[in-house]
Amino acid sequence: MDPLATSAAHWPLCTIREDAMALRIPTLRQRRLGAELRRMREQAGFGGSHLARLLGVTPALVSQMEIGKSAVTVARLHEIAEACMCANAPLVEALADMARERDSAWWDEYRATLAAAPIDVAEIEGRAKRLKSFTIGIIPGLLQTNSYATAVFASGFTPLPDREVGRRVNFRLRRQQIIRSGETPYMALIHEAALRIQYGGPAILREQLDSLVGDSDLPGVSLRIVPFATADFPGPSENLIYAEGPVPELDTVQSDSSHGSHIFDSPAQLAGYRAILERLEAVALPERESRDLIRSIAKEMNDKHE
Known part of the structure; x- marks a missing residue:
């Protein structure tokens, strides 16, 4: 037999x-x-x-x-x-x-208290060799202040108890360590709309804009704004993170939509998102001009709300 x-x-x-x-x-x-x-x-x-x-x-x-x-x-x-x-x-x-890989990572501590989606995002970021993100209506999580992140979570469609908001904000701020330590190079492509939407009100947004200017000077961080005046806007409607792996085949894309968090890793999907990000980089302002635009919006808000 x-x-x-x-x-x-x-x-x-x-x-x-x-x-x-x-x-x-x-x-x-x-x-x-x-x-x-x-x-x-x-x-x-x-x-x-x-x-x-x-x-x-x-x-x-x-x-x-x-x-x-x-x-x-x-x-x-x-x-x-x-x-x-x-x-x-x-x-x-x-x-x-x-x-x-056998050792536990910091995000494993949260598996019993948080949903899978934010932990997946932290795992993607924590294992990446390089990160890029694009956001159209919100400051990226890796650059959010405590107050701004709190306002974002508190304004969700489904109301969250204060304790849950605090848990999610703390987790989000802990994710930021990988870029604040200079451990992982990071490019943030941010649409100008995100610089003007006032989560939590003008004071919180002004604090957030000032923080963005400071974060743009962090080692390994590149912050570039896609302005309203862009004639050829190739971007998707969702916010996304592109995480580069040790080889291109192991790159990963995470995107947010109204239906939740989605992860893409097929060769065709990765190629499509690479092309989108290349076009976004081509139309985004250089780093110095991006900082100037952020400062001008912050000044405009100060003048308006004094």
């Missing part, structure tokens, strides 16, 4: 035990590793059962690895890459680094 038959009764005992191990609730990072393994398999033209036969495991284990519920060792990763004839050595090594 063929030892690779798909009937579970014929699988080696060690493989059955491997399948029966407790499944975890995967983090975003673990889900991404699994998704990349699935892409690797699909690019090789293999179905899950075929890859399982090549590896000597059950199809169920292949499925659980590809959705991040079963851990992938570095050795297993290399077996999959070899079986799928993946010749992209930089990608395989970057995936191996992901498989080696």
Whole structure:
């Protein structure tokens, strides 16, 4: 009888035990590793059962690895890459680094008290080699002041209790450490509309604008404004973060809409967002002119509300 038959009764005992191990609730990072393994398999033209036969495991284990519920060792990763004839050595090594990750990160402390979406954003930012963002009606979270962030959360469509607002604001401010420490280079592309919408009132906005000018001098931070006067506005209607990975294949886009947070990582989606950001950079004001525009809007508000 063929030892690779798909009937579970014929699988080696060690493989059955491997399948029966407790499944975890995967983090975003673990889900991404699994998704990349699935892409690797699909690019090789293999179905899950075929890859399982090549590896000597059950199809169920292949499925659980590809959705991040079963851990992938570095050795297993290399077996999959070899079986799928993946010749992209930089990608395989970057995936191996992901498989080696075992230490908890600061955002893991919040998994019991916050929804998954903000934790996913922190994980994307915290693992990025470089960050870009575009916002059209709001100052990006990585540059918000305490007062501004509080006003944003308090003005949501669904009212939040003060304690929940405080929890979310504290989490957002903690995310900012990666850029305030100079750890991760960051470009913020901000539409002029975001500089004029008064979350919490004019005083809070003036404080926020002054803070933006100061943050634009932080090492590794590039702040550029897309003005109303732009004739060729190529931007999307949603706010987005583009996080560069160790290789382009592991870049990630997170966007916000009225329907919630969305994450994109397919090659076609990443290429589309790269093109959008390139066009936005082409029409955005240079850094010095951007600071001048922020100062002029702040002065205009001071004159109006004195």
